[in-house]
Amino acid sequence: MKWIKRLLLNWVKDAQRDQLHESCYENKGMALTEDVASSEDDDIEMGKAVRFAVLPARGGCVLEIKSWDKKEHEWETITHVIPEGQDVAHAVGQLVSMEMLRR
Numbered sequence: 001m002k003w004i005k006r007l008l009l010n011w012v013k014d015a016q017r018d019q020l021h022e023s024c025y026e027n028k029g030m031a032l033t034e035d036v037a038s039s040e041d042d043d044i045e046m047g048k049a050v051r052f053a054v055l056p057a058r059g060g061c062v063l064e065i066k067s068w069d070k071k072e073h074e075w076e077t078i079t080h081v082i083p084e085g086q087d088v089a090h091a092v093g094q095l096v097s098m099e100m101l102r103r
Contacts, residue, residue, distance in 0.1 A: 050099050054092060060084040064093055065099050 063080040
């Protein structure tokens with residue numbers, strides 16, 4: 001039974017990869033920033049988006065903030081450590097707000 005699941009999973013991964021490559025070739029004239037700016041799930045402008053992830057760790061939490069750098073054409077990643085005992089929600093709000101102001 002596990003081999004059927006693996007076979008199906010591999011088939012789905014291959015289909016998704018092929019579909020992604022086909023859409024890239026169809027939109028060959030599209031600029032990279034336009035490709036990054038649009039999300040796969042919706043048509044909202046995401047060029048200036050800030051994405052973050054919070055990872056629980058020993059002694060606190062790790063906050064990773066990613067944003068797209070249009071000049072360098074790469075993701076800029078900034079990592080912060082939130083010490084244990086500090087209000088995580090408040091700290092995340094402050095750090096994300098500061099990152100938005102920096103843009």
